[in-house]
Amino acid sequence: MEVISQILMPSTLLFLLLGSILGLFIGALPGLSATMGVAILTPMTFWLPPEQGLAMLIAIYCTAIFAGGVPAILVNTPGTPASMVTSFDGFALTKQGKSGLALGVNAIYSGLGGVISVIFLMVFSQPIAQFALNFGAAEYFALAIFGLSIMVSVSGKSIRKGMISGFIGLLIATVGLDPITSTQRFTFNQSDLYEGISFIPIMIGLFGLGEVFFQFLLKNDQNNIKENVKERSDRILPNKKERREMRKPFLFSSILSPIIGAIPGAGGDIASIVTWEQSKRFVKGEKKKEYGKGSLAGLAATTTANNGVIGGAFTTMLTLGLPGDAVTAILIGALMMYGLQPGPNLFVEDPDIVYTIIGLLLLANILVIILGLLGSRLFVRIMMVRKEYIWVSVILFSVIGSFALNNSFFDVWIVFISGVVGLIFRKLDYPLGPMILGLLLGPMAESNFRRALLMGGDFSYSIFFTRPISLILIIIAIVSLIIPVLNKMNQRRKRNV
Amino acid sequence: MRITNVSFNLILLLICGLLYWQTYNFSTLFGSDGIGPAYFPRLIIILIMITNIIELFFSIKTKSSKRLFLIEHSRRVLELCLFIAVIAGFISLLGTLPFILIASISMFLLCMVLKLPLIPSILVSVGLSVVVHFVFIEGFNIML
Structure with a gap:
């Protein structure tokens, strides 16, 4: 009751x-x-009580994922990677003069997908956390290794480059005082480095400044957007027949997406393409041929998947402390700044915050439906804002936000350097996802690895292979390392043939 | 692109070498027991070096016609350098001059590099700086 009243407080x-x-x-x-x-606005929430700060960050996450489908529908330009598949049927509907209906479907099914994924979170988080409470240092190390093994599957074009990026993240995470003996490592006698390099400024630099620098280099198609965007004039809500057509793909997508979201590293982009492809089996005859040419069923499947992964990603984040995607990685950093450590102990030490997060997710997804339906005319106006003004705002907020974290100029320079590194990495096709995983899971892997060896008594590595959960997690990690490599090799062989 | 990739790999190798050497300066309270403070960093550095050498090999082997920057984009690259320099200047001046002044001037310069119209640029840069000043410095008591 206390949690509900806290969530429903006007502030x-x-x-x-x-x-x-x-x-x-x-x-x-x-x-x-x-x-x-989320990276840029996280520092601004640290002055707020955790429930209010989290309310803002969770709402940004849920709404931005849904709103990414808007430019995908209106101008065939996905606002976020997760909405890439939305453009297949969404833009085709716009060309048929049904942009309003496409925007309506995007709002309703994104929100409903999000709500169902929150139910997934409510049902599965408690048992997973209960199970994870039995974990010792060896299991946590194996869990971190499993999380790190995901860096291969989020590597994109090149696994080698992904691994280099991930290892660089791990190396950066070792800067500062050693977690067991407090020995200085790579500090070069600089007091700013004693506590290590903060995660949030790096994220702000990589995803804020780095993205602005990279976009600066790209050709700007702002004028095309202005020309393409037209005021919508058709209806927003689907009729009974259309709702029936979308029912099965929606149900399928809403069940599958949270499961995909719960896999670390697999986000909305993967979920939307998988559900779009697989939901075809629930549509028959002529309707099947409409996929990619303005199918409402296809649109419902992808938009449900976009927000449907959120509950899954939060399940992994809250119960195991592993990031489900890049946003949950930043949210882990934000929770740490509030003095909360995501993982099974959070359910014992701070159950109220867990229920608060679940409640906020539910409300944020309901808001997606309301704002999505009310704001469909506004979207056209938003898309006409010149990107350059947004870039200038992003720079100012990145600088001031990073300083505000610890009143430290050092953090501001970290943002700046990370921004330049982010640009170089993007230009050279080095993925940033693995680096985030390395940064986040490095300390967990190292401290638990050493604790486990100390607890074993004779510094023997056998502790990781004699404890069943640890052994299973290590096997899963090895499998998830090998499968993407084999897939790549297979694809290359097919291409050569 | 090949030269850039190779250069990047070589620079990374050099940095790894220097950092590996640096790990020998880590003092340890318990002697060298194999899992001291240097163990993990060394392991990671070795992994970076191995993957980097493999990547270097492939970078040399791959013949790519892809360029890091297109010639017609060279002007844009120069503009980006100027853009980054303005941000670096802004950060260096933080805390030395009144925030509204340096933020307004820096944001205005950024707008000019981006070739935005004059009057909206002035309005945006001053407006943004004032809002940020009142929210963060006056509101949240940030010491800038």
Whole structure:
């Protein structure tokens, strides 16, 4: 009851609404991603009580993911990677003069997908956390290794480059005082480095400044957007026949997406393409041929998947402390700044915050439906804002936000350097996802590895292979390392043939 | 692109070598027991070096016609350098001059590099700086 009254406090609802409005802008503007938005705005929430700060960040996340579908539908330019598949049927519907209906479907099914994924979170988080409470140092190390093994599957074009990026993240995480003996490592006698390099400034630099620098180099198609965007004039809500057509793909997508979201590293982009492809089996005859040419069923499947992964990603984040995607990686950093450590102990030490997060997610997804339906005319206006003004704002907020974290100029320079590194990595096709995993899971892997060896007594590595959970997790990690490599080799062989 | 990739790999190798050497300066309270403070960093550095050498080999082997920057984009690259320099200047001046002044001037310069119209640029840079000043410095008591 106390949690419900806390969530329904006017101040919390106000920040939830503010976050939703910001999320609409972030998602609807191509080039601004949910990751970037959450990274830049995280420092601004540290003055707020955790429930209000989290309300704002969760609302930005949920709304930006949904709003990413808006430019995908209206101008065939996905606002976020997750909405890439939305453009297949969404833009085709716009060309048929049904942009209003496409925007309506995007709002309703994104929100409903999000709500169902929150139910997934409610049902599965408690048992997973209960199970994870039995974990010791060896199991946590194996869990971190499993999380790190995901860096291969989020490597994109090149596994080698992904691994280099991930290892660099791990190396950066070792800067500062050693977690067991407090020995200085790579500090070069600089007091700013004693506590290590903070995670949030690196994220702000990589995803805020780095993205601005990279977009600066790209050709700007702002004028094309202005020409293509037209005021919508058709209806927003689907009729009974259309709702029936979308029912099965929606149900299928809403069950599958949270499961995909719960896999570390697999986000909305993977879920939307998998569900779009697989949901075809629930449509028969002529309707099947419409996929990619303006199918409402296809659109419902992908939009459900976009927000449907959120509950899954939060399940992994809250119960195991592993990031489900880039945004949950930043949210882990944010929770740590609030003095909360995501993982099974959170359910014992701070159950209220867990229920608060679940409640906020539920409300944020309901807001997605309301704002999505009410704001469909506004989206056209948002997309006409010149990107350059947004870039200038992003720079100012990145600088001031990073300083505000610890009143430290050092953090501001970290943002700047990370921004330049982010640009170089993007230009050279080095993925940033693995680096985040390395940064986040490095300390967990190292401290538990050493603790486990100390607990074993004779510094024997056998402790990792004699404990069943640890052994299973290590086997899963090895399998998830090998499968993407084999897939790549297979693809290359097919291409050569 | 090949030269850039190779250069990047070589620079990374050099940095790894220097950092590996640096790990010998880590003092340890318990002697060298194999899992001291240097163990993990060394392991990671070795992994970076191995993957980097493999990548270097492939970078040399691969013949790519892809360029890091297109010639017609060279002007844009120069503009980006100027853009980054303005941000670096802004950060260096933080805390030395009044925030509204340096933020307004820096944001205005950024708008000019981006070739935005004059009057909206002035309005945006001053407006943004004032809002940020009141929210963060006056509101949240940030010491800038």
